[in-house]
Amino acid sequence: MLTTQQLRYAQTRAHDYLNRAGIVLTPEEADHIEVADFGLGELETIGLELVVYINTERVCAKELVLFPRQICPEHRHPPIGDDPGKEETFRCRWGTVYLYVEGEATTNPAARLPVGHEHTYTVRHEIVLQPGQQYTIPPNTWHWFQAADEGAIVSEFSTRSRDEFDIFTDPQIRRATIIQ
């Protein structure tokens, strides 16, 4: 749950990050930056800011803004009917992002797990993305990511987004943000 003030502050801050990276939004887009607190009320630690450019039946493109050390928690995009699940490519545009996917656990990973939530981050294979670097996540596979100390901007190119079907490791998570 976010207050309107928290929402507006996060939107303004996310817009500042996008400006810094030279990414231009229309005024309407800037007014509607999505702020996800995943229902945990710890936005600065576990949260994500999103600009959804397009989301049709076939294609979706977004910018993701992460504040310093902000985490998008572990989740996967399951098959829905004939759809094998959302396929995502993350391309780092600004800052550094630590992405974790299924595979051999990385020794001494760079991410810092949020206190009290450590057990909800189970995949530990680290991919470090700097500007210009990208990684494609197959459908229905676990992943999570955290920005480094300066924050990060990531472009997401994917099949259709249906966030309401996402499955999170942490059972406390609710994807839809409630504004108080």
Place this chain on the structure above:
Amino acid sequence: MLTTQQLRYAQTRAHDYLNRAGIVLTPEEADHIEVADFGLGELETIGLELVVYINTERVCAKELVLFPRQICPEHRHPPIGDDPGKEETFRCRWGTVYLYVEGEATTNPAARLPVGHEHTYTVRHEIVLQPGQQYTIPPNTWHWFQAADEGAIVSEFSTRSRDEFDIFTDPQIRRATIIQ
């Protein structure tokens, strides 16, 4: 047909435009910027520079670079088997692009048609895209676009690209660029 020297020059110039817009490429991507002259040998007038970030069975994302007044000639993306054809969203990142799609012809359009090729530009409904503005083109519909005087950078978010199936109004066009 392009000489290696023409190719390298266009790649370097396209990379300069991307740098100006704050879009970061890896060294490998910069070395492989695609230069399309559409087989006409008039790259400065009719041509396009592309960085293909990802092109899977389901999703494609590219940056398109247009030099000042450079045109991507009229074409459509036809259905192929079960695929209804490529769906594209163009998002202007830098500069100005004049996009033409099916619909009522615009009086006094801003584009300048290349001399001798005027008849190969048949759709005349104008959409002007400035940075942050975007437009989605349905599958199998005619479209073409030209940068304004300073050039343009356009992000393309789409379903799978299969350029070899594109249909151009100008029968002289060959999509694959031959490097001499």
